[in-house]
Structures are given as C-alpha cells and as structure tokens.
Amino acid sequence: xxxxxxxxxxxxxxxxxxxxxPKPAPGEALLEVVLAGVCATDxxxxxxxxxxxxxxxxxxxxxxxxxxxxxxxAGADRASPGDRVAxxxxxxxxxxxxxxxxxxxxxxxxxVLGILGKDGAFAQYVTLPLENLxxxxxxxxxxxxxxxxxxxxxxxxxxxxxxRKSDRLLVIGDGRLGLLVAMVLARAxxxxxxxxRHPEKMARVEGLGVRTVPVRRAGTLRRAFDVVVEAxxxxxxxxTALAKLRPRGTLVLKTTVHGGRPWNPAxxxxxxxxxxxxxxGPFPKAIEWxxxxxxxxxxxxxxxxxxREGLRALxxxxxxxxxxxxxxP
Numbered sequence: 001x002x003x004x005x006x007x008x009x010x011x012x013x014x015x016x017x018x019x020x021x022p023k024p025a026p027g028e029a030l031l032e033v034v035l036a037g038v039c040a041t042d043x044x045x046x047x048x049x050x051x052x053x054x055x056x057x058x059x060x061x062x063x064x065x066x067x068x069x070x071x072x073x074a075g076a077d078r079a080s081p082g083d084r085v086a087x088x089x090x091x092x093x094x095x096x097x098x099x100x101x102x103x104x105x106x107x108x109x110x111x112v113l114g115i116l117g118k119d120g121a122f123a124q125y126v127t128l129p130l131e132n133l134x135x136x137x138x139x140x141x142x143x144x145x146x147x148x149x150x151x152x153x154x155x156x157x158x159x160x161x162x163x164r165k166s167d168r169l170l171v172i173g174d175g176r177l178g179l180l181v182a183m184v185l186a187r188a189x190x191x192x193x194x195x196x197r198h199p200e201k202m203a204r205v206e207g208l209g210v211r212t213v214p215v216r217r218a219g220t221l222r223r224a225f226d227v228v229v230e231a232x233x234x235x236x237x238x239x240t241a242l243a244k245l246r247p248r249g250t251l252v253l254k255t256t257v258h259g260g261r262p263w264n265p266a267x268x269x270x271x272x273x274x275x276x277x278x279x280x281g282p283f284p285k286a287i288e289w290x291x292x293x294x295x296x297x298x299x300x301x302x303x304x305x306x307x308r309e310g311l312r313a314l315x316x317x318x319x320x321x322x323x324x325x326x327x328x329p
Contacts, residue, residue, distance in 0.1 A: 003018045005017070016311060022126065029068070039176065056122045058114040059146060165188070169225065171185065174202050182205045193210070194212045196215065250275075300324045302325055304327075
C-alpha cells in the first residue's frame with residue numbers, strides 16, 4: 001500500500017488526489033483518520049487564507065497505526081498502536097523562548113495542521129507528534145469526538161475571560177463555532193443571547209436557555225452586554241459587537257477570514273473596551289465536557305460524505321444555512 005486519497009488545495013483549486021502515505025518522523029505517530037469535520041477555516045483557505053497549499057482538514061478523530069519512538073521524547077507514552085486519539089493542530093518547535101514560556105500555540109515557526117505548512121486530515125492517514133495526541137474514551141462516539149478541536153476553541157473563551165453567572169453575554173454568529181460557543185456559555189451564565197441569520201440553526205440552542213435574536217432585530221438590543229463573542233465569519237459582526245458592549249466590556253474575537261477591512265479604533269478607546277483574540281483551546285477540557293455530557297454537538301451535523309466525495313462535501317459546507325459536514329475516509 002503506497003498511496004492514499006487526499007483532498008488537496010493547490011494552485012488555487014481543490015482536487016482529490018492520490019499521494020504517498022506519510023511516514024512518521026521520530027517522535028511522531030501515523031494515524032488513520034476515522035472521521036473529519038469541515039470547518040469555516042477550511043473554506044476560507046480555498047479563498048486564499050494563510051496562502052496554504054497541501055491537504056486540507058484539521059478537525060478529526062483517528063486511530064494510531066504506528067509510532068516512531070524517539071528516546072527520551074516527552075509524550076512518548078501518550079499513544080500506542082490501536083489507540084483512538086484526537087490531535088492538537090499546532091506543531092511548535094518546542095525550543096524557542098515563546099515555546100519555553102508555555103505559549104507553543106504561538107511559536108513563530110510553528111506549522112498548523114491543514115492550515116500552515118503541514119498536510120491535514122482530509123486524507124486516509126496523517127502524522128502528528130506524540131505530544132499533540134490525546135486519548136479519547138470509548139464512551140464518546142466518533143460523531144461527538146470529531147468536535148473536540150472546535151469545542152476546545154469554544155471553551156477557550158472561558159479560559160481567557162472570567163465569566164460570572166450574572167454576566168450578560170452576547171454571541172454574534174449562528175455558524176458552527178458560534179453555536180458551540182453559545183452552548184458552552186449557556187453553562188457559565190443564565191443570560192446568553194445569540195444573534196444570527198437562520199432561525200432553524202439558532203433553534204438548536206434555544207432549549208439550553210439561550211435567547212435568540214435575528215440579525216434584522218439586533219438593533220433593538222440594549223447596549224448592555226458585559227461580554228460579546230464575535231463569531232459571525234464576516235467583518236460586519238465587529239460593528240454589531242461594539243454597538244452592544246457596555247463601556248469597559250470585553251470583546252472576544254473568533255472570526256478569521258481571508259481579506260481585511262478598514263476599522264476605526266476610536267470606540268474601543270473611548271469606551272475602554274478590552275479586546276481578546278481567541279483561537280485554539282484546551283483538548284482535555286473538551287474531552288471531559290463530551291464525556292460528562294455537558295454539551296452535545298451532534299445536532300450540528302448536517303451531512304456526511306466519503307473522502308472520495310470530498311469535493312461535494314466542501315460544496316455542501318459552503319451552502320448557506322448548512323452546519324457541520326463530516327468526511328469519512
């Protein structure tokens with residue numbers, strides 16, 4: 001077995017290709033991808049975000065096929081053949097001052113799975129360092145486990161912001177990540193509002209006590225929110241967020257898109273707003289939340305495709321109103 005199918009983005013187009021099975025370097029594992037999820041970031045990459053070229057995909061659950069041991073390597077006992085694992089997507093150098101300070105996710109020379117300098121998980125096999133792997137209990141089915149990476153990103157908000165039960169929280173955006181953030185925040189506060197464009201999508205969190213408001217009525221909301229999480233996937237969410245934050249409130253930014261926009265910093269200065277960029281989050285905590293049933297992301301699954309239908313999977317994920325599309329190699 002010398003080759004494998006992979007969904008790749010190269011020279012401005014996506015195609016299903018046959019590529020060599022990757023060989024794990026010392027300290028890495030070869031993983032068979034069991035299930036992968038299409039993220040908004042994957043779709044932005046196909047528009048030119050991050051100038052990435054290679055195999056797409058960074059949300060996945062996999063099984064260890066083999067391990068290339070490295071004597072004395074940290075994390076060498078974290079995975080053995082047959083283990084079911086989730087993999088963190090940042091591959092830091094682990095040697096620079098940033099890494100040594102505990103900020104490996106911000107290593108200036110890092111690779112990022114399926115996003116920056118590292119072939120991703122829309123393939124039959126993928127390799128990752130042993131330090132990146134987290135065992136996944138058998139009590140968490142694949143269709144939930146594939147959400148570990150985006151759920152961790154949602155949980156990062158609680159790692160960065162001290163949310164109190166009485167805080168008024170606003171989430172802007174009813175996409176895949178916005179809904180996960182609303183699910184997470186609903187356990188931290190009883191006063192969560194979600195602004196979105198699709199009533200049928202927002203209905204998935206109304207049973208959790210989340211108040212939902214269509215975008216066209218966002219102007220009726222008072223400027224009284226303590227924390228606003230902007231996850232709209234578009235630049236317009238920024239203006240709505242600043243318009244609804246109270247003075248000295250906290251704005252958490254989750255949107256990453258190709259291209260930029262002019263912006264006026266004056267409202268941030270005048271109202272003394274705290275702005276927090278928020279990206280990857282804690283895998284162990286995401287696994288714990290899924291195992292304990294504190295959040296169930298499976299209502300977000302919209303469709304499932306085989307890897308050889310990968311082009312159709314991306315097209316489905318681009319369709320307005322469609323939530324999580326899964327790819328099964």
